[in-house]
Amino acid sequence: xxxxxxxxxxxxxxxxxxxxxxxxxxxxxxxxxxxxxxxxxxxxxxxxxxxxxxxxxxxxxxxxxxxxxxxxxxxxxxxxxxxxxxxxxxxxxxxxxxxxxxxxxxxxxxxxxxxxxxxxxxxxxxxxxxxxxxxxxxxxxxxxxxxxxxxxxxxxxxxxxxxxxxxxxxxxxxxxxxxxxxxxxxxxxxxxxxxxxxxxxxxxxxxxxxxxxxxxxxxxxxxxxxxxxxxxxxxxxxxxxxxxxxxxxxxxxxxxxxxxxxxxxxxxxxxxxxxxxxxxxxxxxxxxxxxxxxxxxxxxxxxxxxxxxxxxxxxxxxxxxxxxxxxxxxxxx
Amino acid sequence: xxxxxxxxxxxxxxxxxxxxxxxxxxxxxxxxxxxxxxxxxxxxxxxxxxxxxxxxxxxxxxxxxxxxxxxxxxxxxxxxxxxxxxxxxxxxxxxxxxxxxxxxxxxxxxxxxxxxxxxxxxxxxxxxxxxxxxxxxxxxxxxxxxxxxxxxxxxxxxxxxxxxxxxxxxxxxxxxxxxxxxxxxxxxxxxxxxxxxxxxxxxxxxxxxxxxxxxxxxxxxxxxxxxxxxxxxxxxxxxxxxxxxxxxxxxxxxxxxxxxxxxxxxxxxxxxxxxxxxxxxxxxxxxxxxxxxxxxxxxxxxxxxxxxxxxxxxxxxxxxxxxxxxxxxxxxx
Numbered sequence: 001x002x003x004x005x006x007x008x009x010x011x012x013x014x015x016x017x018x019x020x021x022x023x024x025x026x027x028x029x030x031x032x033x034x035x036x037x038x039x040x041x042x043x044x045x046x047x048x049x050x051x052x053x054x055x056x057x058x059x060x061x062x063x064x065x066x067x068x069x070x071x072x073x074x075x076x077x078x079x080x081x082x083x084x085x086x087x088x089x090x091x092x093x094x095x096x097x098x099x100x101x102x103x104x105x106x107x108x109x110x111x112x113x114x115x116x117x118x119x120x121x122x123x124x125x126x127x128x129x130x131x132x133x134x135x136x137x138x139x140x141x142x143x144x145x146x147x148x149x150x151x152x153x154x155x156x157x158x159x160x161x162x163x164x165x166x167x168x169x170x171x172x173x174x175x176x177x178x179x180x181x182x183x184x185x186x187x188x189x190x191x192x193x194x195x196x197x198x199x200x201x202x203x204x205x206x207x208x209x210x211x212x213x214x215x216x217x218x219x220x221x222x223x224x225x226x227x228x229x230x231x232x233x234x235x236x237x238x239x240x241x242x243x244x245x246x247x248x249x250x251x252x253x254x255x256x257x258x259x260x261x262x263x264x265x266x267x268x269x270x271x272x273x274x275x276x277x278x279x280x281x282x283x284x285x286x287x288x289x290x291x292x293x294x295x296x297x298x299x300x301x302x303x304x305x306x307x308x309x310x311x312x313x314x315x316x317x318x319x320x321x322x323x324x325x326x327x328x329x330x331x332x333x
Numbered sequence: 334x335x336x337x338x339x340x341x342x343x344x345x346x347x348x349x350x351x352x353x354x355x356x357x358x359x360x361x362x363x364x365x366x367x368x369x370x371x372x373x374x375x376x377x378x379x380x381x382x383x384x385x386x387x388x389x390x391x392x393x394x395x396x397x398x399x400x401x402x403x404x405x406x407x408x409x410x411x412x413x414x415x416x417x418x419x420x421x422x423x424x425x426x427x428x429x430x431x432x433x434x435x436x437x438x439x440x441x442x443x444x445x446x447x448x449x450x451x452x453x454x455x456x457x458x459x460x461x462x463x464x465x466x467x468x469x470x471x472x473x474x475x476x477x478x479x480x481x482x483x484x485x486x487x488x489x490x491x492x493x494x495x496x497x498x499x500x501x502x503x504x505x506x507x508x509x510x511x512x513x514x515x516x517x518x519x520x521x522x523x524x525x526x527x528x529x530x531x532x533x534x535x536x537x538x539x540x541x542x543x544x545x546x547x548x549x550x551x552x553x554x555x556x557x558x559x560x561x562x563x564x565x566x567x568x569x570x571x572x573x574x575x576x577x578x579x580x581x582x583x584x585x586x587x588x589x590x591x592x593x594x595x596x597x598x599x600x601x602x603x604x605x606x607x608x609x610x611x612x613x614x615x616x617x618x619x620x621x622x623x624x625x626x627x628x629x630x631x632x633x634x635x636x637x638x639x640x641x642x643x644x645x646x647x648x649x650x651x652x653x654x655x656x657x658x659x660x661x662x663x664x665x666x
Contacts, residue, residue, distance in 0.1 A: 007558040008533060009517045010510075013646050014558040020650035021562075079640075079648045093536050094557050150639025158638025169640055176645030177343075184342045196342060203426050224427050225340040225347040229354075277643030296643070304637060305491025306483025307412075307502055310610030310629070312509035313346050315412045317353035 002080055002099025004172075012176055015099055020077040040076075041163035043110035049073040053104060054133060056126050070126050071107040072134060072168075078103035079169060086143055086172055102138055102170040106130055107163065114162045115271065116153060117262045124255040127166070131278065132251070134168055135244040139283045144170040146178050146282035149243075154273025157300040174282050181279065182291060189290035197292030198239050200224075210320050212327040213260060217253040220261050222320035222327070229302060229318035230269060232261055232327065234295040241288035243280035258295070264330040265299055273300040335413055335432025337505075345509055348432055353410040373409075374496035376443035382406040386437060387466060389459050403459050404440040405467060405501075411436035412502060419476055419505055435471055435503040439463055440496065447495045448604065449486060450595045457588040460499070464611065465584070467501055468577040472616045477503040479511050479615035482576075487606025490633040507615050514612065515624060522623035530625030531572050533557075543653050545660040546593060550586040553594050555653035555660070562635060562651035563602060565594055565660065567628040574621035576613035591628070597663040598632055606633040 002017040040048035046064045050073050057068040080101025088097045108127050109119055119127070135147050151166040152158040174182065188196035204210055204221050212220040212232055219235050234257050236250065246254065258276075265272065280293040308314055335350040373381035379397045383406050390401040413434025421430045441460050442452055452460070468480050484499040485491040507515065521529035537543055537554050545553040545565055552568050567590050569583065579587065591609075598605065613626040641647055 005558040007556075009529060010513050012558065012560075014560055015646065015648045016559075016652050017648055017650055018652050018655070020648065093532055146644075148640065148643055150643050152636075152638040156636065158636035158640075167640070169644075171644075171646070175643075177643060180343050180645075199426055200341060223340070225338040225345065226349075227345075227347055275639035275642060277639045279643065298639075298642060303485075303489065303491035305485040306608035306610045306631075307481065307491075307500070309608060309631060310481055310483050310508075310510060310612065311479075311502075311504075312513075313348065313504070315348045315350055315353065317350055319349050319351050322351070 001084055002078070004080075004097045004099050006095035008093055008095075010176075011179075013171075013173060015079045017077075017079040017099065020079065039112055039161070039163050041105075041107045041161060041165055042112050043068070046071075049105075049107075050076060054130060056130070066110070068110060069123065070109070070130055072130055073105050073107065075103040075105050075167065080171065082141070097172070100143055100172050102141075102144065102168065104134060104168040106134075106166045106168070108166065109164055112162075113164045114153070115266075116151065116164050116166075117259065117266055119164065119259075121252075121255055121259065124259060125252055128246075128251045128255055129248075131166075131168075132244040132246065135242075135280070138168070138170045139244075141170075143172050145284060146171050146174045147280070148175070148178075149278040149280075151274075151276050153275075154300065157273035157275050159273070178279065178282060182281075182285060185290040185292070186287060189287065195239050195289060195292050197235060197294065201235055201237065210324045212264065212324050213257070215253060215257055217250055218257040220257055222324040224320060226316055226318075226320040226323065227314040228298045228300075229316055230265060230272075230299045230323045230327070231316075231320070232265070232297045232323075234258065234261060234297070236293065239289070239292055241281035241285070241291040241293060243278050243293040246293075254295075261297060261327075264327045265297070267330045268326050269299055269301065274298060275300065334417055335411070337413075337430045337432050339428035341426055341428075343509075344512075346504075346506060348412045350410070350412045350432065353412065372445055372494070372496050374438075374440045374494060374498055375445050376401070379404075382438075382440075383409060387463060389463070399443070401443060402456065403442070403463055405463055406438050406440065408436040408438050408500065413504065415474070430505070433476055433505050435474075435477065435501065437467060437501040439467075439499045439501070441499065442497055445495075446497045447486070448599075449484065449497050449499075450592065450599055452497065452592075454585075454588055454592065457592060458585055461579075461584045461588055462581075464499075464501075465577040465579065468575075468613070471501070471503045472577075474503075476505050478617060479504050479507045480613070481508070481511075482611040482613075484607075484609050486608075487633065490606035490608050492606070511612065511615060515614075515618060518623040518625070519620060522620065528572050528622060528625050530568060530627065534568055534570065543657045545597065545657050546590070548586060548590055550583055551590040553590055555657040557653065559649055559651075559653040559656065560647040561631045561633075562649060563598060563605075563632045563656045563660070564649075564653070565598070565630045565656075567591065567594060567630070569626065572622070572625055574614035574618070574624040574626060576611050576626040579626075587628075594630060594660070597660045598630070600663045601659050602632055602634065607631060608633065 054072040056070040061067040084098040084100045147170045276297040281291040387405040389403040394400040413432045417431035417433045480503045609630040614624040
């Protein structure tokens with residue numbers, strides 16, 4: 001059973017998940033990602049994963065067998081598990097609790113593609129629909145507060161399996177990053193009656209220097225205080241707190257914006273490893289006008305080092321205005 | 334001129350330092366760290382660095398020429414620079430300021446050693462003395478608040494030059510990590526009259542499960558909520574807020590504890606890349622009884638990915654009790 005431990009100094013929870021030390025290539029991120037070994041995410045190898053939670057396949061076909069176009073399965077080496085109690089344990093000075101939550105994998109295609117950019121528009125739309133469906137399902141579990149969806153593509157970005165996939169981690173608490181966003185959003189809303197992200201959108205649309213693209217439904221921009229070179233956010237122009245509430249036409253426009261943005265990065269930067277994270281309002285929040293979902297894409301071009309871990313600040317050698325200009329200059333597909 | 338930018342949502346400053354994009358191997362951390370090119374940190378290549386700020390060499394020898402055993406030089410690609418004004422600029426929604434501060438490099442040996450573990454005891458003591466001397470000097474500049482000393486060893490840990498060195502970044506603000514430590518330490522001190530780190534030390538000495546070593550002057554332990562596998566802290570047993578106030582006998586004991594700990598990691602983990610960071614009380618703090626300096630060592634065995642960047646939480650596949658037991662079991666040199 002994994003364990004959630006709170007740092008006695010920081011408001012920072014750490015998941016101690018010792019079964020994950022058995023993952024492929026653990027402690028050797030620069031290996032060939034298990035090349036040679038059969039890929040557990042490929043069509044035909046369904047028995048190598050736990051039974052599926054959700055799948056997209058033609059009607060009449062059997063589960064956990066070929067014919068699917070997308071699968072969601074529990075992570076074989078979960079950071080958190082749904083069994084267990086939420087009881088907090090406190091010894092004299094330390095807080096901890098059982099590692100209750102969920103850790104799922106979205107297998108995005110039956111083909112052995114390593115780049116999400118190789119997915120068709122329809123496949124990427126199915127991925128987004130699966131994200132939404134799993135968030136809605138997990139939010140029905142009253143124990144879970146935040147549901148984080150992210151992708152690690154490439155070993156340098158933390159992937160241990162090559163085949164295109166993303167991950168869901170549902171936690172019984174709002175993690176520090178989301179909690180800080182909620183606090184700042186609420187403070188701004190109480191002060192001004194406006195959403196802080198809507199204000200940022202309006203400002204960036206006016207200034208334009210950090211815009212990568214502006215579609216009918218989304219703004220793509222490098223944030224003013226980008227932590228990483230070529231960090232790029234995709235933000236819906238319509239105010240909305242929850243990613244899972246995006247309409248199907250918004251989801252289609254999002255798939256197009258993601259594909260366009262990742263294509264620009266691939267052409268400008270030579271297919272870098274990257275992470276993306278969906279920031280969305282957790283369960284149990286009262287004021288949807290104070291939060292605004294968005295996606296943060298972070299190409300892995302630099303290594304976080306002692307400075308970043310020791311300060312919580314970042315040194316970014318590429319101004320976001322220069323990054324945006326470079327990405328803007330990439331021809332459309 | 335670098336620029337400090339504050340995120341509009343987070344209390345997080347980012348240093349936009351575009352000249353650093355000219356560093357060797359920038360954007361290619363897995364290259365051979367410039368092998369083949371002459372090493373700017375080797376004896377004989379002094380002209381490849383800016384003129385030295387501090388050096389250890391026999392009396393009578395000329396500066397910026399061979400004969401030294403340790404040099405401190407300005408970083409050739411500084412994240413922050415000492416010229417400039419501290420004025421904050423606020424446009425409609427964003428905070429920024431000129432990148433005022435200092436960024437220095439401690440070249441730890443004239444020999445082309447890549448591992449700080451290859452330094453002699455005397456060399457490592459000189460490194461620690463140089464850290465202390467630079468902190469004292471930089472604290473005299475009233476503009477500087479926090480002085481962060483860290484080492485990145487190995488490309489995976491963010492090093493772009495192989496030759497053993499550490500770095501100093503002095504900033505005009507207390508970065509989020511140090512600010513959070515100060516807040517938590519002050520809260521605990523006001524509630525209990527005690528230092529939170531002293532309480533942790535006492536607890537760990539009693540429990541022993543996370544102890545790696547306990548010397549007369551230092552405790553070496555894996556913290557309860559370790560973010561990373563084999564994360565290990567070195568904490569002075571005597572309460573002290575400021576690293577630079579350590580006596581010379583404490584500094585000698587620290588050098589021995591660092592050498593012993595890094596040797597255990599090297600033998601247990603096969604010479605991993607790692608970061609260490611010295612956490613010490615910034616300038617301008619009123620209550621030294623509420624903070625406790627220490628060193629955090631973080632071997633680079635896993636990659637931070639979407640989960641870590643998106644949540645601020647960490648998934649650690651090795652329990653600190655298991656890590657401590659493994660490190661304890663390593664024979665002394």
